Structure formats: structure tokens, C-alpha cells
Amino acid sequence: MMKSLKEGTYYSRYRAAATRFEIIGCIVALAAVFLHVIFGRGLLTVSLFLVAIGAFLLIIGGSSLRPHNMVKAFAQQCTNDPCLESAQGLLEAIRSSRKIRLVQKSINDVNFAIEVYECLDDADAELIQQLRDAVAEHIVKKAF
Numbered sequence: 001m002m003k004s005l006k007e008g009t010y011y012s013r014y015r016a017a018a019t020r021f022e023i024i025g026c027i028v029a030l031a032a033v034f035l036h037v038i039f040g041r042g043l044l045t046v047s048l049f050l051v052a053i054g055a056f057l058l059i060i061g062g063s064s065l066r067p068h069n070m071v072k073a074f075a076q077q078c079t080n081d082p083c084l085e086s087a088q089g090l091l092e093a094i095r096s097s098r099k100i101r102l103v104q105k106s107i108n109d110v111n112f113a114i115e116v117y118e119c120l121d122d123a124d125a126e127l128i129q130q131l132r133d134a135v136a137e138h139i140v141k142k143a144f
Contacts, residue, residue, distance in 0.1 A: 010089035021061030029054030067097040078113035
């Protein structure tokens, strides 16, 4: 059975994975707190270790969902594996926020990813134009 286009895009899978990281991180951290409440100091080391793991997963998931990190991740994906799906993922990541502040190096990376995709024989000209329009509309240069 075919999945819907929105369900199977790189962008939606990326967001789902980052959200799973956040949820699992919260669950692990809460489990550590419950262990500490139930067993007290007897399992303090285990509780602290689990809290650290949970916090790490939560931070990874949360930072992956930040718009500027999504755009940079998809630009890198499109540069390393230029294809229709990665270019569409980049477009969705750019359009995910009204304004995305990027430093000049990241803006250059996004433009390079678009150029790499454009060099493909089967590149979609309409998608390339949508990418360029989205960059002009949504990406703002950040000083540092």
C-alpha cells in the first residue's frame, strides 16, 4: 500500500525522528526520577545516569527541531545525496518557519545544495525556482 506523499517525505521522517528523541528522553528522565523517589539514595548513581541519558536525548531531539538546524541538515543531505526527495526536504525545511536566521556560511551551504541539485540531469526546474524563492523569502543573514 502506498503512503501519502506527506507521510513519507524526508522532512516528515526527520521531524518524526527528532520528536521521538524528545519523547524517549522525557520518558527516560521521568523513569530516573521515579526510581529515585521509590528507591531513594540506593539507586542514586543509576538515577543520575538515566537522567543524563534522558537529558541528552531530549537536547538532541530539541536541537534537531530548531529551524536553522533543520535547514542546515537538509542542505547537507541535498549536497551529499542530491535527489528530488532531498531537495523537497530542503524546501520543506526552509518553509517551516517564517524567517530563519543563518550565518553567511550556512546560507552559502544552502545555495550550494541548490546548485548541486540543479546540476542533476533530471532536476526539477520548478522545484529549483521554488527553492530559490523560499531562500529569498525565508532566510535572513545573521551577523554571527
